[in-house]
Amino acid sequence: MVRIAVIGAGRIGAVHAATVARHPDAELRLIHDPVGNAAEQLAAAHGARATHDLAEVYDADDVDAVIIGSPTPLHVEHLVGAVRAGKAVLCEKPVDLDLARVEECIAAIAGHEHRVMVGFNRRFDPSFAEIHARVQQGEIGPLEQLTIVSRDPAPPSPAYVAVSGGIFRDMTIHDLDTARFFLGDIVEVSAVGQRLDPAYAHLEDFDGAVTTLVAASGAVATIVNSRHCATGYDQRLEAFGPLGSLEALNQTAGSVRHSSATHAGAAGPYLGFFLDRYATAYRDELSHFVDAVRTGRAPSPTIEDGRAALVLADAATRSATTGERVLLPTTARSHP
């Protein structure tokens, strides 16, 4: 049994808490949140303790590992604090919106990186993970082109957008990590941003984007993003190689198809958003983390993966703003 504390009792903290509570090899012990009684409510729902005091998390003798689901600007502080307290850490993405801070964080935990995992949950989606494994096994030959379509069902609130770091650091970053997961080191980044909603006309940010990545291997990844999709959470991926292709289709709640005088074989809308679409991914991500904590093996994706995805997000932001293709120097790539 790995005994776990969750920092942050908001939406993502609640996902992790529920996932831990149901996991056969994990126990939820403690929830931290400084605001109101969010920690208390979430803790009560799962039979755990609550606290407003971070020190209580770090000092808890019955906590082996900490899952960080606090607001992004607090990730680094919580991550460093937990690592220094000897806890294993699973930190939500992004580690931070500022690359310099991420690098300071890495420096601050030097020697303990193998105790830290970053929550790029999509690597654990059964369909994406199956495609990754089959590509590794050579089923389609060397990967040549990866195409990702990733659209949220509805735009976040303006308040969220304002502090999100922009579409590439907030939303595309998942797809950028997926691209690295499949293609390895990326050497060139090109991006185009769209401002479809007039509300974006005065923002630095975009609500649609196409990002093209070139890998050191010569493979190319294309990422199509939108902040909205009428049919639900549009999450598709296609890996293409000389021997064939592997595709992850959108998923619906059941397997019902409707036919009528106007159409044939209509499925229901896609699974609504990440809590549904990636429920299994969150569970399998936790299993990987718990196994790593139990066995002492380094989990993956690492904080270095978190840094590398942010480098790509920064490059995509710059490319979309300036129109130039951004070449990544070797030093900007991952250090394996």
Place this chain on the structure above:
Amino acid sequence: MVRIAVIGAGRIGAVHAATVARHPDAELRLIHDPVGNAAEQLAAAHGARATHDLAEVYDADDVDAVIIGSPTPLHVEHLVGAVRAGKAVLCEKPVDLDLARVEECIAAIAGHEHRVMVGFNRRFDPSFAEIHARVQQGEIGPLEQLTIVSRDPAPPSPAYVAVSGGIFRDMTIHDLDTARFFLGDIVEVSAVGQRLDPAYAHLEDFDGAVTTLVAASGAVATIVNSRHCATGYDQRLEAFGPLGSLEALNQTAGSVRHSSATHAGAAGPYLGFFLDRYATAYRDELSHFVDAVRTGRAPSPTIEDGRAALVLADAATRSATTGERVLLPTTARSHP
């Protein structure tokens, strides 16, 4: 070049005339129809001659083969006439609605059966033919269960229904032949009829039916029929064996899929009716016939196949009416 006359300038005659006119190895020479100027119009459209006189068809020196698309009650007369005139014959299904007449017809053309083909066009549908070939090649192992769904887009007129011979002889007969094509000799027939439309309450006939056939091999075929289908012409078939299954899906005009807030991946309605759905089947049926005429080989399906399908339709009619399972004596089966 095989030079062809078409008897009957109605809907099915027009299909055959157009198919002949486009066929690289056939020439349309003559159209016969006794009514009005139907023959003239159809002939003009394809640069052929027209006649109201059957003798002109039989005596034509420049006609090698005759396609019979006249009303069902005239099939036997035209078939025997054409065969006696030395023509090869492709006769639309059913040969006749009366088994005794079919048997008289077979007797009348004794020695010339190999010059006669019956128009069970679905055997030539590329998807059904592909499945048949793959089953024969053993891809799914010995065929165990065949499931056919066959629904017309809309019911025929009451006038047509009155002379149709009933759903089993008129509509199911196609599926019965398909079942024989896949399963060989049938030894038992069970059928259930439905009278869904109140208009059928006073008829001997049905507008929905389920027919179950047991083959000598032990395989079973199930046929689900309806006289209507809101989405179009519903034509599906699944062959199931110990190693897997082969399925022919419904077809739509293009490959467009629509997704919206209410549904995902909706195709358009099915191809409307047999002229669209089986256009290629009519062409490939003609190719088979033309090849047979050119090479002197016996075409297939034969008039014996026409008789055997009618035996099954009679049995299904009796089963649906009386509730008994009808066992087919060996003598009712095909003589290979």
Place this chain on the structure above:
Amino acid sequence: MVRIAVIGAGRIGAVHAATVARHPDAELRLIHDPVGNAAEQLAAAHGARATHDLAEVYDADDVDAVIIGSPTPLHVEHLVGAVRAGKAVLCEKPVDLDLARVEECIAAIAGHEHRVMVGFNRRFDPSFAEIHARVQQGEIGPLEQLTIVSRDPAPPSPAYVAVSGGIFRDMTIHDLDTARFFLGDIVEVSAVGQRLDPAYAHLEDFDGAVTTLVAASGAVATIVNSRHCATGYDQRLEAFGPLGSLEALNQTAGSVRHSSATHAGAAGPYLGFFLDRYATAYRDELSHFVDAVRTGRAPSPTIEDGRAALVLADAATRSATTGERVLLPTTARSHP
């Protein structure tokens, strides 16, 4: 919280125990099994007590409801015992293989039927339940034809077959209940059985079957069964009416499709067997039962539904054996 005991620690008992253990409104208290230490092992896995003594189940003050997953011949004894002890009961299907015993059981619990639910779990499958609801709402008009394909991935052991009551009472009974769920009272049953595996040549039983049911409404249901399917657990259903159709497709573990030089869009095999395919159905079935226990409302399907499905299974067995269509007298139908 509804406090639950499970009788039977075999495969299906383990499914129910795990489902109860995970359910937010239920608590697993007690497991009964007379054989070896099966009860102890299952109880330990979920933090419940174990017993070899039925009386302990009936007398337990901390048990509100009993789930019966014992061997079929013991269902009636356990059901009556639990009801007499004042417990609510969820009994696995079939209630018994012998209709007379089911009727004795119903008599024995007279006045308490509303405390008993029969485990036809497929009614709770999200896809089937969604189709049922949409049919009830009139989306396809009055239901005319229901087509069920239901094939097990691999045949059971000969030992199991010998005591199974035959394919119709053991396997088809699920589909028969589904047919009643959609069509209401059934008035005619026709069935054809297959003995594909030579091992069945000397058995009364079949390893393939097609069953056709006519409802009082005039609708028809067709059920195609096989004891094996190379691709996995083949579970499909199509409801057809004048306005369209609703179809439940087979389900696969993920949404991956593979394309290569030989094929396009290939999914993985179907979900393996009922534990996977109907995992959600078991959970939703339990939710329904728990809600009924908490609110005092009668659960559904009822023991009368269990009896009616067995009447249909008996009729199908007789029809497959004798070749006759079996008419069901009004008295054999459900008493609402």
Place this chain on the structure above:
Amino acid sequence: MVRIAVIGAGRIGAVHAATVARHPDAELRLIHDPVGNAAEQLAAAHGARATHDLAEVYDADDVDAVIIGSPTPLHVEHLVGAVRAGKAVLCEKPVDLDLARVEECIAAIAGHEHRVMVGFNRRFDPSFAEIHARVQQGEIGPLEQLTIVSRDPAPPSPAYVAVSGGIFRDMTIHDLDTARFFLGDIVEVSAVGQRLDPAYAHLEDFDGAVTTLVAASGAVATIVNSRHCATGYDQRLEAFGPLGSLEALNQTAGSVRHSSATHAGAAGPYLGFFLDRYATAYRDELSHFVDAVRTGRAPSPTIEDGRAALVLADAATRSATTGERVLLPTTARSHP
């Protein structure tokens, strides 16, 4: 009847000749090819005349329109010659590989542009055309993102590659026209090229590419190209807007799906190459041209569309080579 001559008896000329020969409103009169007896053979197959002399085409009194299927470097000469001879012209794409020559051509036929159509056949593909029409009708709201996947089944010969003008002018140009068809004027072009086959290492050309286009409307088109695809001719398109999406899937020859112990629902490979995939598009393209000739209306796509697509191909080539995003000055856009 529109009487037609075809210049060029190679692969694409043969496609057009056969399409004309089958068209109800067109007549194939004359085939020109200077090499060997190609013209004679093609003409004989369709009952037309053959010539080696271009003047015979231009002077033919019984020729209303000319289809130009000669090698690309000869297009302009043949186009200008035919227009000056008073013929209507359908010219294969690209008009020329050199933008300056295309502009000279446009100048040379000034006043007669409405007599010239350029063969971007994909606009006439029924699925693409249906999606275009439904987008125009507002079914998905204003178009925001267009995603095209376009992969050839196998690379062309090195000899062809050497004179092809590069992947963007030879292959992507179809997709660039499709993008303009859907999005209107394009203002920015970014492209990334791949050299996957080592044979391309020493060439200026690419064998894979991703092109991103920004339209004046703010919509974005993404084009993923490869010179090879194991599964066949991969031709997909998705139009996405605020109300939903419309997608054209790949097409297979029939509708057969295979399931086995290893996979479920596998279709056959995609239709092999453009002659199969776009057979209907060639026919409908010809119908549009024939209608234009008969009615005197200007056909579409125009030579200006041919020029605009080449501008985009040039820009994509430059972007892929230099890494810069290419902004298109207003003067480079179409003049409506």
